[in-house]
Amino acid sequence: MFNLKDPVQFLALGFGSGLAPKAPGTFGTLAAVPLFVLCSYFLTNAYLGYLIIIMSIIGIYLCGKTAKDVGVDDHPAIVWDEFAGLFITLYLSDITFLTLVVGFALFRFFDILKPWPISFIDKKIHGGFGIMLDDIVAGIAAFVCMQLIF
Numbered sequence: 001m002f003n004l005k006d007p008v009q010f011l012a013l014g015f016g017s018g019l020a021p022k023a024p025g026t027f028g029t030l031a032a033v034p035l036f037v038l039c040s041y042f043l044t045n046a047y048l049g050y051l052i053i054i055m056s057i058i059g060i061y062l063c064g065k066t067a068k069d070v071g072v073d074d075h076p077a078i079v080w081d082e083f084a085g086l087f088i089t090l091y092l093s094d095i096t097f098l099t100l101v102v103g104f105a106l107f108r109f110f111d112i113l114k115p116w117p118i119s120f121i122d123k124k125i126h127g128g129f130g131i132m133l134d135d136i137v138a139g140i141a142a143f144v145c146m147q148l149i150f
Contacts, residue, residue, distance in 0.1 A: 028079025064128020
């Protein structure tokens with residue numbers, strides 16, 4: 001069904017993390033943590049912000065094409081949206097074990113429970129844009145919580 005040799009699918013599947021048999025979104029988010037730490041170590045906040053924008057825009061294509069390839073609008077294995085959402089959540093945070101754990105938990109909370117407007121976006125907007133947008137909004141909600149907490 002999926003082809004990890006295809007660079008588009010490889011990225012959309014979070015380097016394969018989305019293929020976890022249970023809770024692929026959680027595993028995808030977990031796989032994004034070390035990548036975020038690495039990027040935040042080497043990039044200034046401005047460049048990290050640009051990277052998040054690029055990840056989000058490219059994610060529309062990656063997720064949309066992969067969903068189309070497998071014939072499922074928002075297949076659970078597609079986790080690039082979780083990568084972008086976690087990056088948004090942790091943006092501007094000091095990188096400590098506590099902030100990583102709290103950011104991870106907050107993002108998963110908003111992504112899984114999907115309070116309004118995330119649930120509206122998830123139900124009404126489809127394709128690559130819809131796949132990305134609900135996680136971007138979940139990331140923004142978690143980002144706001146992170147800023148208030150820390």
